[in-house]
Amino acid sequence: MSRLGVNIDHVATVREARKTNEPDPVWAATLAELGGADGITLHLREDRRHIQDRDVRIMIETVAVPTNLELATAEDVLAIACELRPSQATLVPERREEVTTEGGLDVVGQQDKVAAAVGRLQDAGIVVSLFLDPDPQQIEAGLATGAQAIELHTGAYAHASAKGPASDQFAELERAAKQIRDAGILLNAGHGLTYRNVRPVAQIEGMYELNIGHSIIARAIMVGLEQAVRDMKRLVSQ
Template sequence: MTKLSVNINKIATLRNARGGNVPDLLKVAVDIQRFGGQGITIHPRPDERHIRYQDARDLKAVVTTEYNIEGNPQHNFIDLVLECKPDQVTLVPDAIGAITSSAGWDTIKNQDYLTEVIQEFQRNGIRTSIFVDPILEMIEGAKKTGTDRIELYTESFAHQYSLGNEKAIDPYAKAAVLANELGLGINAGHDLSLDNIKFFKENIPGLLEVSIGHALISEALYLGLDNTVNMYLNKLK
């Protein structure tokens, strides 16, 4: 079964909108795991507009499943990850001030940089994953960095699938086949939802984990958080 890691950035966004501690980010993380979620993902950004660096530290004590921290490996982020020692770190090439992730790494151009960062995390017992587009050359480049896993950036698939284009899965399936051949673990995320997750999972061989936040939290406004988590789990079986 593909694991479901729930990104709780949107919970932090809601909390920060009013100040105080409602909703309680730590309680939500505990509840998601109690509901069956198999991991918690956060993506702290330099401006701390949703997840704060202190949140990353505090969550370490309550995440009992898998703890995944995403972000651009700038110095402050690297220091935070090494302090928190999550189960997994996912490297994302976010520009400062970006609203959300918009592209994967150029693993060829950034090979030396990624290799150095990945080795540092692996020396500290942290599994590494790097955000990539479904481009075969980028998958091959990822292998050369020494990363444990890749995370397929799925925005393009999600958009095209919503328009009825099921062929949008093809480059992702090919990327997954190559990743499996190269011995890379496969994660995926960005705009995956209840509408497309089953189709995506069925067509991606060896899919280990999906990280879902915006869609899941939005769907939970109507369906309830416990129910929504379990609807994803059922689709991922």
């Protein structure tokens, strides 16, 4: 049975649209817990477009479930992660012009830098995951960094599934999942997963955790966050 990590970034997106103090993503994390979330995911971007330093600090101190902090390999966010020590840190790529994270981390092109960030976070007692495309070379390079988990970027599968069958993209995920399982580290996945396309990914052998945000927050506007999390948890758990 796969675990469900609920990404609460877009609660902060609404708050930052008016630069007020509501809605509070910390409150959202509590509601997600009540709905059955197994973990809370949040992304501290370099430009602080949604989650703020204050959010990370309070959430790590208050939520009862594990926290997964997404971050780039930039010095300032690495320093914050090492100070606050979330349960897990997931290294992701960042581009200022993107709306949301697009594509997996390029470990092949910066293996030494990524490995140094992995080591630094692990020295602080943090489990480290890498957000990677289902590309054999990237996964092999990621394994060489010593990371304890790899989160597969499911964007290509999600985009294809919105238009029809996504058998080719799903087959890539399955091949990548086997490569990660064979290496003996944790297998996670996320990006673009919805109530309509999540079940096949949740059923991939060895899938440990799915990190889902936008679809849950979008449904929460209609039914409330606790119910939206319960609905997704039911699909992931079946």
